[in-house]
Amino acid sequence: MIRVDGERLWSDLMTMAAIGATANGGSYRTALSDADRDGRNLFVHWAKEAGLTVTIDKIGNVFARRSGIDDNLPPVMMGSHLDTQAPGGKFDGVLGVLAGLEVVRTLDRAGARTRRPIEVVNWTNEEGARFPPGVVGSNLFAGRTTLETLLATRDRAGILMGDELKRIGYAGEAEVGQRPVDSYVELHIEQGPVLEAAGIQIGAVTHTSYQGGGIIEILGENGHSQTTRMSKRRNALVGAAKIVQEIEEIGMAQEPHGMVSATVIDIWPNNRINIPHKAVVQFLAVHAEAGGRDDILASIEQLVEKVGQEHRLSMSFSRNPQRHRFDFPSELVELTEQVASQLGFTSMRLPTWTAHDALNMHVVCPTALIFVPCRDGISHSEFEWCEPGHAKAGADVLANMVYERAQRAAD
The missing domain is CATH 3.40.630.10 (Zn peptidases)
Structure with a gap:
């Protein structure tokens, strides 16, 4: 040998x-x-x-x-x-x-x-x-x-x-x-x-394993962070924060057979004076079974629709190519x-x-x-x-x- x-x-x-x-x-x-x-x-x-x-x-x-x-x-x-x-x-x-x-x-x-x-x-x-x-x-x-x-x-x-x-x-x-x-x-x-x-x-x-991921685009409305009334704000970052937190909860529910987390977030215009009018969140999922991976993606897609309605935000959801x-x-x-x-x-x-x-x-x-x-x-x-x-x-x-x-x- x-x-x-x-x-x-x-x-x-x-x-x-x-x-x-x-x-x-x-x-x-x-x-x-x-x-x-x-x-x-x-x-x-x-x-x-x-x-x-x-x-x-x-x-x-x-x-x-x-x-x-x-x-x-x-x-x-x-x-x-x-x-x-x-x-x-x-x-x-x-x-x-x-x-x-x-x-x-x-x-x-x-x-x-x-x-x-x-x-x-x-x-x-x-x-x-x-x-x-x-x-x-x-x-x-x-x-x-x-x-x-x-x-x-x-x-x-x-x-x-x-x-x-x-x-x-x-x-x-x-x-x-x-x-x-x-x-x-x-x-x-x-x-x-x-x-x-x-x-x-x-x-x-x-x-x-079965792997998946996706990109969530969140559109709100630009505005001055010191003058726009709270009731009028459409803050894309708030929607992103809600989505990030709930994706983590979706992942916790899959343990030990699967997992998912948001891994990237970008916001615009990304300065302290303006309310973010756009946010993009990326996530990555993995599961031992195809059905489990697909359930994760479906849950996130439903989450995106719910958060958009609750916070008056325009949402789009796209799936990355999946690995089988x-x-x-x-x-x-x-x-x-x-x-x-x-x-x-x-x-x-x-x-x-x-x-x-x-x-x-x-x-x-x-x-x-x-x-x-x-x-x-x-x-x-x-x-x-x-x-x-x-x-x-x-x-x-x-x-x-x-x-x-x-x-x-x-x-």
Whole structure:
């Protein structure tokens, strides 16, 4: 069985964490920022140092390739993302990329050749913290959106994604996707408390949840905040506040099978003198069952109508594209469990509640998602933490799964 160098992996994780380091111990590397550029540069340096061939595509996805004995066979891919939330932690996404890099180093140290090539990938803008909606690099690779759409996406300051790709030097020349991939394996912290509470080292992810979201636009009437009579006010922010509070109550009623919260609010004109005449609220929902997700959306739509009538506000409600459940291939779930057992690790099956690049890649090739515990289930936070032993265990499982897949003959 293959065992990675856990100390080297941990050193890489802590070195990457120093780029965009925050005072509370997290990392701040939003997509296509200077810090993201520096993190990418470090990954590229390490990849070339390991003898890998680096290719950058037109959306900035970075592929580090280890040649196979038959280099014409579709590659086995592993990876995740280096961009973070604002701020985020040291492990979300980063573990999957740097563990992949350590896997190929380990194979080199052992002199182990593989029939198929292996690629380690850093996907662009997985988090969506700066350029919504997120998981865009893998989304485009899978053919689920267009390059033109993504390059025209703007952040909250109005800056184009395409311009930032050029500015940081990651507007590559390679076409995005349009090539066969044998399989994709992603290692990630769980982002939940299940593994830690159970004392289990490895999670074999079996399926996804049902995800949904939407945008609520609230129109009131502009007015002077010091002169307009209270009885005449049509304050869009009041309507937004009511909606935010009641969405939270809808979410509480769904626990433990589902959840929903308002996550973004914008108001106009957003100054202290004027009564807000427009507010836009965005929310995100997830549920274990399709009916539960649909009930959440229906409840929010009814809520919007009620609040509009009560406060004399004009309302509009639109649903974002919904994500439906899919099941990861049983042979890869079983391979995760088998490898974990052979390595002496405990494992269990569990779903993923949130989106990952693996969810896009499943339309391209068979995919697997490996979870390791994170402290208190905390993620998207400066206080996110993964024990060194858990990081190494996940990387060991990743190494053996990828090695087995990469030794397969042509189909």
